[in-house]
Amino acid sequence: MSAFGDKQDRVSWAETFPDGPAASSVPSGLAGGTVFAFDQPKGTEPILLATPPGAHGVVLFADGFANISERELGGSLLYNQRVEPGDLLVGNNWRDGVTHAVEWDATHQAIAMFVESDTVESACRTLDLDYGGTAFDDRYLVRDQLLEELARALGRELAEGFAHGALYAEQLLLTAAVQLVRGYSPSRRTRRLPNRGGLTGAMVRRVEELVRSRLGEELRLRDLAGAAGLSEYHFCRAFRHATGLAPFEFVARLRVEEAKRRLRETDAGVLEIAIDVGYRSASHFSQLFRRQVGLTPTAYRRASS
Secondary structure, rough: OOOOEEHHHHHHHHHOOOOOOOOOHHOOOOOEEEEEEEEHHHOOOOOOEEOOOOOOOEEEEEEEEEEEEEOOOOOOOEEEEEOOOOOOOEEEEOOOEEEEEEEOOEEEEEEEEEEOOOHHHHHHHOOOOOHHHOOOEEEEEOHHHHHHHHHHHHHHHHHHHOOOOOHHHHHHHHHHHHHHHHOOOOOOOOOOOOOOHHHHHHHHHHHHHHHOOOOOOOOHHHHHHHOOOHHHHHHHHHHHHOOOOHHHHHHHHHHHHHHHHHOOOOOHHHHHHHHHHHHHHHHHHHHHHHHHOOHHHHHHOOOOO
């Protein structure tokens, strides 16, 4: 059970807004959470928004200025003030079936990021907390630089069709889950992350073997963490410590390494090679290749001939 009901619940929630979401991660099958982007037109009357069951959610006001108010229908006012780019709504304890009335007076853009309960539970385990017994706070119109950066990064990925791959987006969602636990659970605010050691050389080799055997597939964070026998968040921290790279960077490096070999040793086209090493877009593959190698794939092939 996700923190935001099933995927249809999330789509229904997003479609409550005028014109619905401008973009949604639901068709991508992204694991760990859901991301929506909204281009909100100027409001004319309040919309009624049913809060989803048990959601862990962050809404970033990404661009534009507006006066916004939100209240529980027939209940208390949650906030009524001017929002600016960078303001956040953080909701962790929405009650099932509660309807909110929301209104605004100007156009603005927003990114909504919802984190699966399983992902937040994984973050709790990493921090030695019982998810079921952990209290979370709701915050209205706060600033949190990390959550803002994560939401903007996911918004860019959404706009680009997750060009960096699901692994990158899942790392962002997992980091958001840990920040929700650390920053919005009173029991964690003053505690430090435990140091549980790094990865052994054998663990890194198992991860590398898995990646090399599945270069053309959509790798998931759970796959890599499973190869090392660690929780997903502990794996991300330990892997960077051991290799100096985030898991998605490590995967990208191995993919480019294999692409270089094929460019040197075969006559396969750039698009064919891009697909074979796990990229759906030749243009994105070329950009990544040039960033790592300093040459486009075509220029590298010519220089290597």
